[in-house]
Amino acid sequence: MSFAWHEIRDHLMQSSSNLHFQRSFDAVRREQAALAAFRDPAALLDGLHRTPGDQGQKNLILAALVRAARGDGPASDCALTLLLLALWPGLDAIRRRSIWRRLGTADEVASDVLARTTEAVRGLDLGRVNWIAATVLRNVERDMIRVRRRDTAREHLASGAEPDEVADSGDSGIGGTGYARLNGAVRKLLGDDALLVIRVAIEGFSQAEVAVELGLTEAAARKRYQRAMRRLHDALEEIP
Numbered sequence: 001m002s003f004a005w006h007e008i009r010d011h012l013m014q015s016s017s018n019l020h021f022q023r024s025f026d027a028v029r030r031e032q033a034a035l036a037a038f039r040d041p042a043a044l045l046d047g048l049h050r051t052p053g054d055q056g057q058k059n060l061i062l063a064a065l066v067r068a069a070r071g072d073g074p075a076s077d078c079a080l081t082l083l084l085l086a087l088w089p090g091l092d093a094i095r096r097r098s099i100w101r102r103l104g105t106a107d108e109v110a111s112d113v114l115a116r117t118t119e120a121v122r123g124l125d126l127g128r129v130n131w132i133a134a135t136v137l138r139n140v141e142r143d144m145i146r147v148r149r150r151d152t153a154r155e156h157l158a159s160g161a162e163p164d165e166v167a168d169s170g171d172s173g174i175g176g177t178g179y180a181r182l183n184g185a186v187r188k189l190l191g192d193d194a195l196l197v198i199r200v201a202i203e204g205f206s207q208a209e210v211a212v213e214l215g216l217t218e219a220a221a222r223k224r225y226q227r228a229m230r231r232l233h234d235a236l237e238e239i240p
Helices: 003-015 019-031 041-049 055-069 074-086 088-100 106-122 132-158 175-202 207-214 218-237
Strands: none
Touching: 003 074, 003 088, 003 106, 019 041, 019 055, 019 074, 041 055, 041 074, 055 074, 055 106, 055 132, 074 088, 074 106, 088 106, 088 132, 106 132, 175 207, 175 218, 207 218
């Protein structure tokens, strides 16, 4: 257990209880109608963490905080702090799983979780998201795993291994043997496009990232991926 992680939460909680933070919170309340019912940050966090509760209303509150966090100044920092505290149970679960997956040291994982959450919150497209908390938490954990897999793949490539020999790190649960079988089965259907499909559709890499790995332009990778997925779909349609 990393005490630094819990010290971060304690620091955020302490910061959210001072007079300066309350003034910033009042400014956010004036701008965001969904927060008007809460007199102070403690009441807001209690409402968000209460179980059971109106999930739709909680989502509206989180959306209001996301909008406020996109600005500048104390009000934006206030909203971001409240979002981190609101999402803390989920972030703590990601931290524990990430340490178990050996994605880094406890301190590295803690820093990565907070940095990625901040980035995810401020870059969130509310017009395309239904559930704020689930989306942010899923994206943070997915990106941490994806970066770890990318780094592992690069290490293998740097050591002289062929791209097709780069085994799964074990995070997906299939292991090296399972990865080899999967690669073999997909290669029978897709030939040289097998690795591209596995990287994008199964491992979660972007097409741009795989293009770099395979020495392709992003446009070429996109066309090959679309063509391969059509072939895969046609093959599945033929299965009785």
